[in-house]
Amino acid sequence: MLLELGIIPVEEIDWGRKTAIDGKALHIHREELIEETRGNDFRIASVRADLARPGESVRILPVKDVIEPRVKIEGRGGIFPGLISGVETVGTGRTHVLKGCAVVTAGQVVGFQEGLIDMSGPGARYSSFSRLLNIVLGIDVLPGISPHQHEEALRLAGLRAAAYLGEACRSAVPESVERFEWPRFPTPVRRDAGLPDVAYVCMLLSQGLLHDTYLYGRDVKSLLPTLLLPTESMDGAIVSGNCVSACDKNTTYHHQNNPVISELLRRDGTDLRFLGTVVTNANVTLRDKVRSAEYAVKLVEMLGARGAVVSKEGFGNPDADAMMICAGLEERGIRTVLISDEFAGSDGASQSLADVTPHADAIVSVGNANERITLPPMERVLGDIRVAEKLAGGQSGSLARAGGLGVELQALLGATNELGFEVLYARGG
Amino acid sequence: MAKEMEREGIPAVHICTIVPISRTVGANRIVPAVAIPHPLGDPCKSKTEEKSLRRALVEKALQALETKIEGQTVF
Amino acid sequence: MGPWKAVVYLNQFFGGIGGEEKAGMEPVVRSGPVGPGNLFAELFGPEVEMVATVICGDNYFSEHLEEATERVLALMEGFRPDLVLAGPAFNAGRYGIACGSVCNAVVDRLGIPAVTGMYPENHGAELSRRSVFIVETRGTTAGMREAAEKMSRLAGKLLRGEPVGFPEEEGYLPRGIRRNTFSAETGAVRAVKMLLQKMKGEPFATEYPLPAFDRVPLLPPVDRMSRVTLALVTSGGIVPRGNPDCIEASSATRYGKYDIGALSEMTPESHETAHGGYDPTYANADPNRVLPLDAARDLEREGRIGKLHPFYYATVGNGTSVARCGQFAREIARDLIRSGVGAVLITST
Known part of the structure; x- marks a missing residue:
C-alpha cells in the first residue's frame, strides 16, 4: 500500500480572473469560489470570501473549521469520502496538496464554542493556522435553520471550497513527493526485526450533533472502534463537525496532517514498527465510554502492539475515556503515552484533569488552556467580534479594552491541540 | 462540588453521568445518570416515561442521602 | 525603580539574641540588618536597603501561630517595605513554619514579594510552598551564602517585575502550579519519544505528574x-x-x-x-x-x-x-x- 503526497507549496495568494496555481502563487476566482462553496445547498443564504495572510493585522472569529485543499490524482476514492466523494477506501495512489494555505470557515456562530485565529500579535504564536495563507469563508444560513442543519451546511461548504481549490493543483508539478509506504516490511519480517511494535489510538469527540466527528461521512457516535490505514486521514477520511472549545478541537486540517501518524511513519522501520491506527470515540454515556474503551484496547491487543500513543480531543468527560483506555492498555502490558492538555485554572494551581488513573504515568502535556492572554486590537476582523464574549475562554468584559480581547488560550484555535500539533506545553512552576 | 459542600458539613448527593470522574474528584454519594446532554431525561422516551425515569433518579438520590456509607459509594 | 526597602525576618538564633533558652521570646524590631541581613545587604548593594529586622522566638511563633504572624506583619507594615526576606531556615522545622507563615501573610495582605529559603524536607516547606517562593537550601548553615545568593537573585527579579523562570532555573521549590512554555519539539514528537523510552525501560519523565485528589470524611446520613x-x-x-x-x-x-x-x-x-x-x-x-x-x-x-x-x-x-x-x-x-x-x-x- 502506497500513498504519494505531491506537495505544491503556496507562498502567495490573491484574487484573480481564474483559479490557478502559478509558480508558488495561488490565484483564486472569487465569485467562482463563492459559487462552489455554496454548491446547491438551499440552506446557505450568503457566502463572503476574504484573504488573511500571516503578519496581517487580522482576527478571524468565530472559526468553525480549517481545511487543507487537496485533490486525488490517482488511486481509489476521492477527497473527503462519504461527504463530498464516494465511500471507496482512500489512502492509496496519489494526492496533491496545496501546502501553506487553508480554507477557514467562519462567520455566524453555530453553538457557543468556536474560536479565533489571529494573523499577527501575541496570539499568533500559539496556532499554526496563524502561519498559513487563509481563505476565509463567512457563511450565513437562512433564518430558521436548526443548529444541526446549520453545522452540516457549514461543514460541507468548507469541504467543497477546499476540494475546489485542490482542483487548481491537479495538473501542477509537485515541488516534492512524500511517499508513505505501509507496511514498510511484509508482516513475517516485521515480527522478527526486533523493533518495538507500536499502535496509535486516536480518540474522536462524539458528544452530540454539534460536537461530532465524521469517518467516511459516518457520525462516529455510533462507531465501534475500528482500524484505519495511516494514510486514510491524509485523504480526508476524518472530518471535524465540532463546535467545541477551540484550543483542543481537532479540525479537519489537523486530521489531514495528523502529527502522531507522521511521526510514527517517520520512525517506522528504523526505531519502531507502526502497526496501525485505532480510531475510537468519546460518547456521552458511561456505557458507551466503557464499550468503546474496551473495544479499542482489544484492537490494539489484536494488532500485537506492545506500546501505544493515545491522543485526545476535548476535555472534562473525555478525560474519563482516555483514562479507561490507558488503564486497559497498561493492564494488558501495553506501554502507553497519553497526549492531553490541562485545565489547571488561570493561576495554574488547580488539578489539570477531571479524571486520572495511576496507569497514566506517561503524559505529554500540550499546555494549560486556562492561561490568560490579552490580544491587542486588530485592524480587520473577519467574522463577528460580538461573538467574543460568548466564546469558550472568553468572559463578559472580554471586550473591555476597545477592540482588544482578554481571553484564555482556550479561545485560540488549536492552541493546545491534543494530537500534539503545537510546541506549547505546561510544566511545574 | 459535592465534596466541598460536605467539607462545609452539608450532606450532598451527586447525580452524574461520568461516574469515574465523580469518583476521582471525590464525591462520596454518587448516583449514575443517563447521558451528558440529558442526565435526568431521555429524549427517546415519551414525556410521561421520561418523567418517571427522572423521578426514580431523584428518589434514588434521596435514598442515597439517607443511607449510611462506609466509603465512596455508587448507588 | 530602586532603591527599594526590605525587611528581614529572623528567629532568635540568627537574630543574635540567643539559643534555645530564648526560643520563647515575642517579636521585636531592630533597625537595619542583623546577621544574614548583612549578607543580603552585601549581595543587593545599593539597589535594596535593609531597613529593619523583625526577630521572634521559634517556640513563641509555633505556639501562637496566628497571633505571632499578625504581630510580625504589623511590625513590618510600619516600615512600608517593598520586599520581605525570611530566613533562610535550612532544616529547622519551627523556624521554617514561621518563615512560611510570615511570607504567606506578606504576599497575601501587603501585596509585596516575599522570599524565604528552606531545605526541601523542612516541614515548613510543605506547608507553604504552594503560595510562597521558597529557595531550596542545604540542610545546614554551611549553605548560607549559596542560599542568600539565590534568595536575593529571585527577590531582585520580583522587585523589578521581571519574569520568574521555572524552579530548576531559579532554584526555588516547585509550587505545584502549572505554567505554559514552549518546547523545541511538537507534542507528537515528544509522545513517540517518551513511548520508546518507556517501552525500552529507559527513564522517562511524564510532563504531568499525577495529582493526589484529596478526600473528605464521610458525613452521617440524613435521618429522614x-x-x-x-x-x-x-x-x-x-x-x-x-x-x-x-x-x-x-x-x-x-x-x-x-x-x-x-x-x-x-x-x-x-x-x-x-x-x-x-x-x-x-x-x-x-x-x-x-x-x-x-x-x-x-x-x-x-x-x-x-x-x-x-x-x-x-x-x-x-x-x-x-x-x-x-x-x-x-x-x-x-x-x-x-x-x-x-x-x-x-x-x-
Missing part, C-alpha cells in the same frame, strides 16, 4: 428526607432565559442563585443552559432533564422531601477548574447552611 429542606444545585448551566448573570459557557468565574419558589417545573420559556460543553438541544427543550425541578416538586408535594429550598444554584462546570468549583461549592454550602438547608442534590452533565 421528609423532615429536611433539600436544595438543588447544578453544574450543568441551567439559568433563567437570557442568562442574567452572564455565566460563561466555559471556565465559569461565577455562579447564580435563582428563585424557584413559585415554579413547579422548568420550561423552555423560563430556563435554558449556558453550558458550552455539551449539545444544548435536549437541555433547552426541557431543562428538567438537567435540573429535575418537576420531579422534586412532586416528591415535595407527596411529603417525601420535607421542603424544597426556594432557590437553586447553578454554574457551568465546563473547563472550570476544580479549585474554582470547590470555592463556589463552599460559598454555596455556607449560604445554604445559613438558610437551614439540610441536604443538597447536585446534578452534573
Whole structure:
C-alpha cells in the first residue's frame, strides 16, 4: 500500500480572473469560489470570501473549521469520502496538496464554542493556522435553520471550497513527493526485526450533533472502534463537525496532517514498527465510554502492539475515556503515552484533569488552556467580534479594552491541540 | 462540588453521568445518570416515561442521602 | 525603580539574641540588618536597603501561630517595605513554619514579594510552598551564602517585575502550579519519544505528574428526607432565559442563585443552559432533564422531601477548574447552611 503526497507549496495568494496555481502563487476566482462553496445547498443564504495572510493585522472569529485543499490524482476514492466523494477506501495512489494555505470557515456562530485565529500579535504564536495563507469563508444560513442543519451546511461548504481549490493543483508539478509506504516490511519480517511494535489510538469527540466527528461521512457516535490505514486521514477520511472549545478541537486540517501518524511513519522501520491506527470515540454515556474503551484496547491487543500513543480531543468527560483506555492498555502490558492538555485554572494551581488513573504515568502535556492572554486590537476582523464574549475562554468584559480581547488560550484555535500539533506545553512552576 | 459542600458539613448527593470522574474528584454519594446532554431525561422516551425515569433518579438520590456509607459509594 | 526597602525576618538564633533558652521570646524590631541581613545587604548593594529586622522566638511563633504572624506583619507594615526576606531556615522545622507563615501573610495582605529559603524536607516547606517562593537550601548553615545568593537573585527579579523562570532555573521549590512554555519539539514528537523510552525501560519523565485528589470524611446520613429542606444545585448551566448573570459557557468565574419558589417545573420559556460543553438541544427543550425541578416538586408535594429550598444554584462546570468549583461549592454550602438547608442534590452533565 502506497500513498504519494505531491506537495505544491503556496507562498502567495490573491484574487484573480481564474483559479490557478502559478509558480508558488495561488490565484483564486472569487465569485467562482463563492459559487462552489455554496454548491446547491438551499440552506446557505450568503457566502463572503476574504484573504488573511500571516503578519496581517487580522482576527478571524468565530472559526468553525480549517481545511487543507487537496485533490486525488490517482488511486481509489476521492477527497473527503462519504461527504463530498464516494465511500471507496482512500489512502492509496496519489494526492496533491496545496501546502501553506487553508480554507477557514467562519462567520455566524453555530453553538457557543468556536474560536479565533489571529494573523499577527501575541496570539499568533500559539496556532499554526496563524502561519498559513487563509481563505476565509463567512457563511450565513437562512433564518430558521436548526443548529444541526446549520453545522452540516457549514461543514460541507468548507469541504467543497477546499476540494475546489485542490482542483487548481491537479495538473501542477509537485515541488516534492512524500511517499508513505505501509507496511514498510511484509508482516513475517516485521515480527522478527526486533523493533518495538507500536499502535496509535486516536480518540474522536462524539458528544452530540454539534460536537461530532465524521469517518467516511459516518457520525462516529455510533462507531465501534475500528482500524484505519495511516494514510486514510491524509485523504480526508476524518472530518471535524465540532463546535467545541477551540484550543483542543481537532479540525479537519489537523486530521489531514495528523502529527502522531507522521511521526510514527517517520520512525517506522528504523526505531519502531507502526502497526496501525485505532480510531475510537468519546460518547456521552458511561456505557458507551466503557464499550468503546474496551473495544479499542482489544484492537490494539489484536494488532500485537506492545506500546501505544493515545491522543485526545476535548476535555472534562473525555478525560474519563482516555483514562479507561490507558488503564486497559497498561493492564494488558501495553506501554502507553497519553497526549492531553490541562485545565489547571488561570493561576495554574488547580488539578489539570477531571479524571486520572495511576496507569497514566506517561503524559505529554500540550499546555494549560486556562492561561490568560490579552490580544491587542486588530485592524480587520473577519467574522463577528460580538461573538467574543460568548466564546469558550472568553468572559463578559472580554471586550473591555476597545477592540482588544482578554481571553484564555482556550479561545485560540488549536492552541493546545491534543494530537500534539503545537510546541506549547505546561510544566511545574 | 459535592465534596466541598460536605467539607462545609452539608450532606450532598451527586447525580452524574461520568461516574469515574465523580469518583476521582471525590464525591462520596454518587448516583449514575443517563447521558451528558440529558442526565435526568431521555429524549427517546415519551414525556410521561421520561418523567418517571427522572423521578426514580431523584428518589434514588434521596435514598442515597439517607443511607449510611462506609466509603465512596455508587448507588 | 530602586532603591527599594526590605525587611528581614529572623528567629532568635540568627537574630543574635540567643539559643534555645530564648526560643520563647515575642517579636521585636531592630533597625537595619542583623546577621544574614548583612549578607543580603552585601549581595543587593545599593539597589535594596535593609531597613529593619523583625526577630521572634521559634517556640513563641509555633505556639501562637496566628497571633505571632499578625504581630510580625504589623511590625513590618510600619516600615512600608517593598520586599520581605525570611530566613533562610535550612532544616529547622519551627523556624521554617514561621518563615512560611510570615511570607504567606506578606504576599497575601501587603501585596509585596516575599522570599524565604528552606531545605526541601523542612516541614515548613510543605506547608507553604504552594503560595510562597521558597529557595531550596542545604540542610545546614554551611549553605548560607549559596542560599542568600539565590534568595536575593529571585527577590531582585520580583522587585523589578521581571519574569520568574521555572524552579530548576531559579532554584526555588516547585509550587505545584502549572505554567505554559514552549518546547523545541511538537507534542507528537515528544509522545513517540517518551513511548520508546518507556517501552525500552529507559527513564522517562511524564510532563504531568499525577495529582493526589484529596478526600473528605464521610458525613452521617440524613435521618429522614421528609423532615429536611433539600436544595438543588447544578453544574450543568441551567439559568433563567437570557442568562442574567452572564455565566460563561466555559471556565465559569461565577455562579447564580435563582428563585424557584413559585415554579413547579422548568420550561423552555423560563430556563435554558449556558453550558458550552455539551449539545444544548435536549437541555433547552426541557431543562428538567438537567435540573429535575418537576420531579422534586412532586416528591415535595407527596411529603417525601420535607421542603424544597426556594432557590437553586447553578454554574457551568465546563473547563472550570476544580479549585474554582470547590470555592463556589463552599460559598454555596455556607449560604445554604445559613438558610437551614439540610441536604443538597447536585446534578452534573
